[in-house]
Amino acid sequence: MILLVDADSLIFASCYRKREHPDDERYYSDIMDARNKFDQQFMGIVNHLEDIYPVDKVLCFSGARGNFRKILSSEYKANRKKTELPPLLNEMHSFVREHYDSISGYGVETDDMVARYWFNLSQDIGRDNVMIVSIDKDYKQFAALIYNYHYKHQKVLDISESEAMFNLYAQCITGDSADNVQYFKGKGIRFAEKYFVDCQTKYQYNRKLYELFKQEYKGKARQKFVECYHLLKLRTQ
Template sequence: MRTEWNEINIAIDADSLCYKACYRHQVPGGVDIEQAFMEFGYEIGKIKSAVFKLVKYEPGDKVVPIIVLSPKKTFRNELSSEYKSSRKEKEPIHGIKQLKLMIMHRVPQVSMVVPGIEADDVIIYLANNENMLISAIDKDVLHASPTSCYNYNQRRWENSSMTWEIEAWYVKQALMGDSGDNIKGAEDIGEVRAQTFINKYEGDMFSWSHFVDMFGDESLALLAMNLVRMDRVFKIDGKFVHNPWEPFDEDNIYWEQ
């Protein structure tokens, strides 16, 4: 008789799940928070079920979700006062903060909010350092994960990325910028020119001086890279901290002058 069972963890960037659950259960002047919580739990259940379609398992094995929620302000707001400042709702969605508090209160053993750090940074840390499966819908997370990532909007698993591919993705995003998050890229650089830059260095080290030339200002280039990167979160004495990126850090093997 089997006496041990496997426990499979999946870290979930649950911000969009909270938004969707509250959006669907708006009522005049507010939100039906219990219905929103029930729908949130239902969506988490579907993500757990998807894990069993990916991994080999035996009866008795279980999937444990790690529900990660973002705080209102993060280190990116400190780096740039314009970060996400262009996001404005036509009509306010009631209940998102209330739902997050309810989740933290009702399932504290599997949920977390890390002060000053967004959910996507936390789940990328867990993928990088604990080899954890992750789940999200943000394109940045899908391209920057070294482990399999379940896209819970598309209901499909995305393949993991190699380390150079992840670095190239950060370079591309920094050059292009992100209008949704109000991150400014290099002037007049779109996807084609950004990809042309990357192709020059395929599989090799990137030139920091060339990258800076694309921006015309080193401080702007450094700011863009720090805003788009999700690999600068570490744990010190059990606490998550953010450490800004520099092109010539000791552990940086992808950049040269």
């Protein structure tokens, strides 16, 4: 088994200290504390999976820059512009690049880099021999093995082809509040389940989704449809 670890969330979390009291500092000020927390979390995940699977290799991904999606839409992640960032965040990204040989990319997101490696490896050695390790729901658009390490989940998801296709097109309707992508306000997962109930092929999903865009955006339907799809679809090539 080859593990593809999306480490961005782990890096972010490693900058936060456990607060015993409300007045305690939110972030670590000593880089060694943040490094130690990352090491413990990362190796804890890998060790747990090694107890279940014969792990042959672990690839770490982090710190991609120059996301093309921000060119497609000025609204993409615009809700994060005023978000306070941990003071040690950049140092932690440097640490992970140096000590974990993390893989990054330019012009894409870390998710896209993981998706690209997953696609190529699954073609070469089979999808049952590659596992994505991440708490990010966006990976559910792939028929992949995905380990969600969040303490409330900690389980391996085995996404089928039909589930993956539905997940992608359903997200085009429900949107992604974390990335500020929202094309159909008030339409959630229940609506998507009913709306796509008869869809089985990519053509059927595309046609059905485009009909919804025509209802909502009239003459701008094609533009909005293409924009939405490319904002949410992870790049595999």
